[in-house]
Structures are given as C-alpha cells and as structure tokens.
Amino acid sequence: MTAIAGSNSQSATAGHPTITTLTLTQYSSEIVLQLDGFAASFTHSVAVPLMRAERRARDSHLEKAHDKNLTNQHIIRHIDPMEADIENLLVWAKSQGIEINGCSPKQLHGRGVGIVATRALEANHVILRVPTATLRSLANTPRAITARLPGASVHALLAVSLCLDLASPSLAAWRAVFPSRADIRAALPLCWPSELRALLPPSASARLARQSAAFHRDWASVEAAAYDSAALTKDEFLYAWLLVNTRSFYHATRFTAKRPKEDHMVLQPVADLFNHAGDAPGGAFCVGSFDDAAFTVTTRAAHAPGDELFIQYGPHGNDFLLVEYGFTLPSPLNDAWDETSLDPYLCPALAAAGHRTVLEEAGFWGQYMLDRETACYRTHVALRALCLTPLQWRAVLDGERDEDRDRARVEAALVAVVLRPAEEDAAAHIRDVDEATAGEALSRQALRDRWVQIMELLVGMRQKLESQ
Template sequence: MPKRRRPSSSHRQDFLADGVPEAHQRLLEHVLANNARLSKVKIAKLPHGIGIVASERVQKNEEITFIPKSLLVNLYDIEFPNSSPIDHPTKVHSSLAAYVASQFHAPNSNDPFISILPPFSSFKSSMPLFWSKEVLTNCPPWIHSFALKQQEKLKDDYEHAVKVHRDARGVEFSKEEFEWAWAVVNTRTIYYRPKKWYKVPAEDCMTMCPFIDYYNHDARGDESCTVSFSTDGLRVTTQKPYAPGEEIFVTYGEYNNDHLLVEYGFALPANRADNINIDHWVFSKLSSRHQEILREMSFNGGYLLDENEVCYRTMMALRLAIISDDDLGIGKRYWDFVKLVEGEMEEDEYVELYEMDEKMVGGMLKEVVEAVVKYGEEKTENLRQMLADEEFLEQKDSIGSAIERWGQMIDIIAKYREKNK
C-alpha cells in the first residue's frame, strides 16, 4: 500500500480559494494524504455554491485531477456486508445509500467526505422527489410523474435496506438518514465498472468520488472536462484552455432542465440542451388505439419541443392522430404512414402526397403548443398564490423552483413561435 503523506499547510492552501469553509479543507487534506494529484485547480466558493476554478493558466488536454481507486466510495471498493451485486441479490442504489447513512453510527465517525455533503434540508427544497403533493400537482407533468416514480423507488429501496442490512446485519441508520443518503447517492454518483462487474447492469455501476464531486455540470460536452477510468483511479482532463479564476466544469450529459431538476436538484439558467417534454398534451390528441399502434412502433412518448422545432417523434404521433380509428390498419394513407415509420418512404415524399393532412397536423401542433402555454400559465398562477399563503411558507424554495421551470418552458415556446412564424 502506498505510504500516506500529510500535506503541509502551505501546500494545502495552493488548492483552496479564500472563504472556503473548514470542512472542505479537511477533505482536501484527506485526499492529498491518500495520494490524490491536483494541478492548477482550487476549491472555490462561487455564487451558485462550491466548485473548481483554475488557479493559473490551464492548457487544453491537461490532466488536472487524479483520484486513486482507494478513495472511491462504491460497493466494489468498500467493505459492506450483503452488498455485492455479484454475490448477493442486492439493489446497488439501496445498499450504497445504506452504507452512507450508516457512517453516522460508525465508531469514531468523522468521515471528511460525509462532512461536506449537503444537509437533508437542501435536498428537500431542491429535489421534486421531496416536494409536497400541492407543489408537485402544479409542476410540469413530466416532473410530477417522474418524482412519483422516484418516491416509489425510494420506498422500495428503504424496505430493501432495512431487510438486507439493518435487520440481517445490524447496520444502524434511521429512515431520515437513509432518505438523505439515497438523495446523496442519486445526485453524486458517476458511472464506474470494475472488470469483475461486467455482468452488472450499467445503471448499477455507481461510484462516488471525493474531490471530483466538486466539479459542477455544464451541458457543453465538447468543452467540459473528461472523466476517465483506469485500474488505478479516475482522472479529469481538460478539453479547452482555462484562464486563472475561470470555473472548470465536467458534464453529466446533454440533459434538459426537467431531468437536471428531478435527478440533481438544479436547473441551468442557460442550458443549450433544454427542451420541453410535451407528452401530456400530445397524448390528449391520441386515442387508445393510436397509442397502441405507436407503442408497437416504439413511437409512444418522448415528444419534445425546443426553441427551434418539435422532434420527429412528435410529428409522427400527430400524423397518426389525424387518421381516424376506423381507418387505422386499412387504406393507402395508413400504410403509407407505416412505410414512413419503417423508412420505406422519404418524409418529403409523404408530405407531398398528403399536403392537406400536413396542414391538419400543423393545426393540431399549434393547438398542442397553445395548450402547453395555457396550462403553464394556470399552474404558475396557482404557485404564485401559494407563495403568498403562510401555509406554504416553508415550501417557498420548491415553489420558486417550479415557477422558474414554467418560466423557462414558456420562454422556449416563445422562441419556437418566433422562429416558426
């Protein structure tokens, strides 16, 4: 095992900007003492929270962070009973959350990584998973439905953790500690697959990584740093130069703000990957038979609109919607639609053949867009009334986030309308 080294105070300060709380200094000492390598970066307190900035000029393709395998927090690199997805029928998210929650009760518990994690109150206000029924009911439909699915998963994972870890092995944690830890795992894990985990599903290959956790998200994957894996640890490498003081980002993927909000508890003010899920309103135009056919074609749902256009899936759904139930499965128009879906007919050819139908599709799309705006304005007004009600005083942050998201969506539609006059 490599010999640990204790960083000097002056060396430690090389990686800390002014005003960073003491808990982060402790974590920095911990990772440096365990053979992490940092180059030209600093932990900094930024307007949106803690992040990483360049301490001096950084070039493209520079390795700026290395975190050794020994510091990773996952079910492969830590000892935790009944948790291996290879040896036990475990749920990785559940077991990893049980481990994190149990650290409050570990002997001489003073884990520097645990100490820098956000408090439960932060997750309760930022993640729709923990928002009240009244707030969720007034959120965009996709956020509402996804949060309900998360609530069910959290419930199942807690029951699993109690049975497999607390009851069977005597691991200590309360329900609130588990819920906090579950949110920590949900928001702070990255993909990591050890060689022996080749049969483990990708969604279960989860690890938390001290220090790399500080890098904030940017949707620009071609500019954000890359995180690469090797047998000895994780590395962060730049894809562009950085000036001193400039924040350095990694990317979680090109996700819209709905996804970022429900999975991570934040939305980006300027997210070039942002769009709107309009399933709720497109489905209102589809009969059960339409939806059955679209499901068979793998076109049922996932309907998106951004500031430039609606997605191809949306157009296909609306093209089917104007065909009456009586005509489904028969006639040239229906079978030409099937050819279009299967790639046997070009879209331009289909549009030319069914010019009048396309006008009907355009009219239906306009109705969908108008319905989104009307619905959003109604829900926003409901949320604003809740803000003025003392009953919801403690929920003002979650209400504010929901209002902000509706504002972003309505702004996307305004831009879409302007570009598609």
C-alpha cells in the same frame, strides 16, 4: 445586521490572556480582540451564523494574522466556514493520495461549491487524479453490509455504508462539504410535500415516480434487514441515498459488470464537487476517465485563472436535472438538451379521434417531445394521423409520400392542438405555484423557474411556426 457577541473558548489560565472586548459585525471581514497586554499566540473560536440560509449552522473557523508591530492586539481574519471546510478537505485529500493540479474547490456565490482554475491551464492537462483505493464502491463496501443485504442494489449498499459512516471521524473532511439535510430537502423533489410534487411538469413527474419506486424498493431491503441503529432510520437512509444519487459516477468494475447499468456507480471525493455543464463555452468542459489505478479529470481546452471547470453528467434536459440533481440550467446553457413532454396535450386528441390503436401498432404512441429546435419525429408522425387519411398516413410512414407535402397542415395542427393548450396549462401551473404555500421557498422558486422555461419553449416554437 446586528453585532454578534462572542466569548473565549478556553478558560483563562496562567500565561493566557483574558479577553476584555470582542466585536464582530457581519459587515466586517475582521475580528478585533483587545487583550490585557498579551501578544502571544493562542487558539480561539467563535460561533457565527451563516449568511447562506440553506446551509446548516456550524462554528466558524478563525485564521490568525500576526503583526510584529502589535503589542496588545491581535487581528484575526474571519474565514467563511465553507472555506475552512475546503482547506480541511484539501489536506485530507492529499493524505489519501488524491492529486489536485492547477485547480481547487471554491464556494461560488449562490451556487454552492465548484472547481476553479488556480492558474492558467493548457488543454489536455490532468487536473485531478483520484486513486481507485479512495473510491467508495461495491468492491470495498464492508462484507458485513453486503452479507446482510443480499440482492440489494449497489445504490442501496453504498447508501447504507455511507449512512453508517457519516459520523465517523475518518469521513469528517469529506462530509463537511456535503449538502446539508436542509439543502437536500429544498432542492430535490423526492423530499418535497405532495402539494408541490403534484405541480411538477409531466416529464419530471414521470421521472420522480421511477425514482420514488427505486428508493422505496431499496428502503424495503434495508428495513427487512432489521438494522438496530439510530443511523439507519428511513430519514437518514433517504439523506444518504440522495447523496449517492447526486454525487456518484458511472463506473463498471469486475464486481458490477454483470449487474444492471443502474448498479454501475461509485462515489469519489473531490471529483464530486465538479458542477455540470450543459453547453460550456466553446465546449470547454473537462472529461473524466477510469483505469485500474485511478479516476482522472483532464481539460479539453485552455483555461484562465479563476475559470470554473465543469464536467458533463450526461445529455440531460432540465426535468431530469431537477429530479435527479436538484437544479436546472438557464437558457442558453442547456438549450441543446432541454425539452418538454407534449403527451398531456397530444395523446387525448389522438385518442378522441380514434388513432391510438394504429399508433400503438406502429410503435408511435406517446413519448412526444418538444425541444428548442423542433417537435420530435414521433410527434410529427402522430400529428399526420390527425391531418391525413389513413392511406395517406400509411404512405408517409412507408416512404411512399413526401413528408414535406403536408408540412403546413401538420405545423398548423401542432400550434392549434398542442402548443396553445400547452401554453395555457403552463400559465395555470405558474399561477398555482405562485399561490402555493407548501414546502420551502427555494423549492417553489425552482418549480416556478422550470415552468417558465417550459413556457419559453412553447411560446418560442409557436412564434417560430406562426412567422413562417
């Protein structure tokens, strides 16, 4: 890395020094300022490019470390910009009545920001309390917004409110720890170019279609309101809409109780920095709860200093997590919930054999899934239609024929009709992603990682069945 030149942010005035040398290297944790015989305190800032490519460039913050023995030098320790943002957030949170006990936000290498224990914690310890007044919800969305957007979803209303407030000084400390627009574009498939979206796995593609429809429905409401504001362009609304989507909590209030469950959402500072745990070690994720006064997060197990503290966003597979939150969890962290759709392989075989109508009438057409343990019950019902006579198939469905009687035939069909073609398809998608040039490298890597996870699911199940 090359050295970075800096300059004094203030003009030299009476009683203030002129900086004659400033050296900062990205290998060093310190900045040394050689002053002209001056040892008093002063304020200084220097622009430092970020090491993390996905974060936007911003000015770094410097913390002074004074030494009584220094007469003509100050040693100023360089603080990572995100660390400074976190410190500012904590100060702001305290001013808002947010109570943080035994934990703190922290930048995690390669994983953004999370919450870690700052001391030993016992089980059933309240580590965070966010007063209800601090939540951003339908209840405290400005009347000027709700009146202008009658019938809009809570998601749209919160996004508009956030969009219009993003530049507000009152939101600065919280806004500083939001993912940047570049982060959002790289992480979330809704922002990917069509060439990459076309390579998504089936379950992810179906969820993205629903998400895209929801966004465009919300944008249509906002566009119809004819806001005359540079803060409410489609791109800015998309950014705010996705911030709400990735950072909101499920919560029903008296204002939203009669609305669809999709409208049961609130935003809350600090709590939105908890990362998701699929299978936390020992089930040691924390739990959140609402009452009239506040939202609290409580430990379920003991934690050592430095442990990351997780919550669960819900029992979601990696296709859901990728589309809705922009990440996937590696095995074994999400083994209990991860699954993949078998519809693209099983449905054509069933339709070609003339079984679609009978399966639809019985309520067993489509939604065939595979997890790490087994193919779902619906899949086995459908495969029996390929292996048995209509009378035998109906007898199993009616409980008059033992399911295990035909187990070997059904499992052989699962391997031949579904798993092997699915493996070939996954391998082809991995090659396609490797050859793709559209979008960001981080997006392509996330997509490739997901297909590799799916390949592992398929191969693992096939090998399990073939070894029996």
